[in-house]
Amino acid sequence: MLHQLARAPERRETLHRRAAHYFQTQGDFETAIFHWNEAGARRDAARLIVALADDLFDARRFETLTFWFEQLSAHEFAEFPTLWLYWGKICEARHEAESALDYYERAAEGCTALGDLIGLSAALNHQAHILDWRNGDHVEAERLQRQALSYVGAEHHRQRAALLANLARNQLSAGNTAAAQTLYREALALYENDRQGELTTLLNPGSWLYHSMGDFLQAVAALHRAEQLANELNDARLVEVYNNLAVNLYYLGRYQQAGDYADKALALARAQGDAHQEAFALMNRANALEMTCGASYADLHQQYMNALRIEQRLDNRRFIIATLVFMMILTRHNGEMAEAATRGQYARNLANERGLRWLCCFVSVQLGAAQIWLDADAARATLDDALQLARECGDMYQTMASHFWLASLYHSANDARHLEQLRECLRLAVAQNYDYFFRGEMQAAIPLLVAAIEHDIWSAYVTPLLAKMGARAVDSLEPLLDHARAEVRQRAQRALEQMGVTRAARPPRSRAQTSPALTLRAFGNFTVWRGDECIQERAWGRRKCKRLLKYLVLAPHHTLSKDAAVELLSADAEPHAANANFYRTLYNLRRVLEPLAPESGSNYLALQGGLVSLVMENVAVIDVDEFTRRIEAGRAQMRQRNFVQARQEFSSAVELYVDDVATDDLFDDWV
Known part of the structure; x- marks a missing residue:
């Protein structure tokens, strides 16, 4: 053909048409599309593109489809409005929501003009998905989905199942889990012999429905079936399956397995160039590593930040919120309650803006947990709200x-x-x-x-x-x-x-x-006895807990102003965070000294009038006090020229001075 073209260029159209017919009969459809376009037969090219679009879209060959679309004219799109639909789906997959909505509206107009109710239904369904998932407009999304459903009869079971599944997602976003569950089961039943449709429905709403109800075992069971289907179909959504498995296994406490699936998802996402799934995998990986102590706080924080930046670039609000919540958990576990609360307030505002009731519940639980150490009244209000939302959404775990x-x-x-x-x-x-x-x-x-x-x-x-x-x-x-x-x-x-x-x-x-007296030894390694029981090092937990008691032991009259204690414990922190750290440290210290609290009350520590102090009637001996007392007693005997008694007092003091003060904290300037 190329040889004939060189000899007779006026036969170009005829030869390309002949080639297009030949390659189409041979099953080489992509080459056939090239020749149809070269022949100027764009209508024939468009018809073939429509036939291939599903397979190419599932294979994520977006560049190929976009190139073909750009070669077509308005006439082809008017005759085959489903081309607009596929272009919208490509934009949606690329997280270009506004462009996708524009193409879906054009598809709906084209299908309406042709009287194509099935095509119109699909266009409305995709519009609704963006309005629900991206914009949080659940009411308008539900209206479009129910309108779309009315155009599809029982004989179109695949299309009807897809609509029911999307309607279930909408109800799930609004926190109506009972309605979502009914719609999900109906959709899954219609997909009985359709593996592709079953995979889609198991992934979403299936696994997310069970996750939102706190039924993580059922979510994992659905996802293992989805994993089997994705492998059988060689479906690119295997990366989504892996990520969903990772997050549900995390909630089941199977942190090693969660990490393994997150690593698989990360490798696949990067190979496919899927930014959202990469961010999702980074978040899941950080979750698992935090619970297995597999990385430092700084490394984990950086992983979450990397995931957050990707989702912010994609404007994926739901996963921005989810990432912020897991960052809250990390910072709370690290004792940074003020930072956790700040992130929580931001995440809750985002969830409320989009009407995402279940996500708002998820955020509120973690926000309330952080606020316990900052503002008890705010924590109570937040947790009461979270409890009500969790009950309304049917989420047993968050309840x-x-x-x-x-x-x-x-x-x-x-x-x-x-x-x-x-x-x-x-x-x-x-x-x-x-x-x-x-x-x-x-x-x-x-x-x-x-x-x-x-x-x-x-x-x-x-x-x-x-x-x-x-x-x-x-x-x-x-x-x-x-x-x-x-x-x-x-x-x-x-x-x-x-x-x-x-x-x-x-x-x-x-x-x-009932409250055994404390014996406190500050010379040498700081040691505390409760009655005759020495409090072991492992019981102290964080170092600041023991340090606060040390400050009180060495302070004049064993009393510090609250402001001084805050400064000593958190000199470099923001005032709000430093204050929260003080209350948390005081609470933990009381827990170490009084494991039966609150039943036994606060027997050893008092916070009153802006002063924190030791309750001295429950303290038997403090060696530095005894040392000072004996030195003063020796000096008094010296002044009275009772040298033998003075020598005895000084010798007793020397026996107490076994080492420097607090040798386990040599680099604390205040000590």
Whole structure:
């Protein structure tokens, strides 16, 4: 043909038509499209493009399709308006929402002009998806989807299933999980022998529906079926399956598996050039690494920031919000409550702007958890709102988490209402198998679970949870062996035995003995005895907790102004963050000294009138005080010329001075 073209260029159109027919009969459709276009037969090219568009779109050959579209004229688009539909789908896949909406509107106009109800239905469906997913306009999205559904009869089961699935997504966004579940099941039933449609529906709304209900096991089951289908079909959405598996396995406490799927998703996303899935994988990977201590705080923060920047560039609001929430969890676990709360307020505003009720609930739970240490009243209001939203959305996991943080809030304030919240939290945890939640929030969980043992709230369920938490749980349980009630001592003893720790239940102490006196040694390594029990190093947790007690021991009259303590603990932090850090450190110190709090009250530390101090009637000995007293006593004897007595006092002081003060904190300038 090329040879004939060179000899007779006037036959160009005829020869290209002949070539197009030949390649089309041979099944080489792409070459045929080239020759149809070269022959100027764009109508024939357009007809063939429509036939190929599904397969090329699924293969993500967007550049090829776009190149062909650009060669067509308005006449072809008027005759084949589904071309506008595919161009819109390409724009949507590239996160160009406004361009996609424009193309979908053109498709709808073209299909209306031709009386193509199926095409019109598809165009309205895609418009609705963007309005719901990107713009948060759930009402208009639902109206378009129901209009689209009215154009599709029962004989078009695939199209009807797609519409039902999209309508389910819309209801899910609005927090109507019961309606979403009904629509999802109806859509899945229509896709009975359609593997491609089944895959789409299992991915979304299927896995996200179960995730939003807190049924992570069911979500994982749906996703494993989706994984099988994606592999059988060689479907590019396998990366989406991997990411969805990673986030659900994270919530099931299977952090290693979650990390493995995140790594697979990251490799696939980068190979496919899918920016959103890459960001999703980075977020999932950081989640898993945080829970397995697999990376430093700085590295994890950077991973989240990388994911956040990608989603912000794509203007993907839902995943911007999700990434901000996981960053909140990271910063909260690192003790940076003010930063966590700031991110939470921003994320909640974004969710409210788009009417994303379930996401607003998700954000509010974590925001309330951070606010506990900043503003108790704000935390209570936030968590009450979260609890109401979680119930309305049918999310058992977030309902349970809301009760947990409300229990933690009341517990930290010595408010007996913590027992009511704890009871409901554990009831849901038992019913839904949410054991893994407590391991993820161990620091806050241990005091509450010990309170559950004390008050016999689901003790049989709580004991194995504490057994998995190791030495920190042992240290918190042991004081229950001294409890006034025999049944509490027995429950504590049984729990410790399950943890492999043998301790005999001790007879109850008299009221005068309920708060054993502290002995504080500041010379050498700073050491504290509660009665005859030395508080082990592992019990202190963060270094600032022990440091605050050290400051009080060495301060004049064992009292510091709150402002001075805030400055000493967090000199470089913002005032809001420094204040939050002080209250958190004071709370943790009380927990170390008084594991039975709030039942025993605050026996060793007082915060009153802007001053924080040791309660000296519950302190037996402070070695630096005793050292000073003996030195002064020796000097007094010297002034009275009682040299023998003076020598005895000074010798006693020298015996106390075993080393420099606080040798475990040599680089603290204040000490």
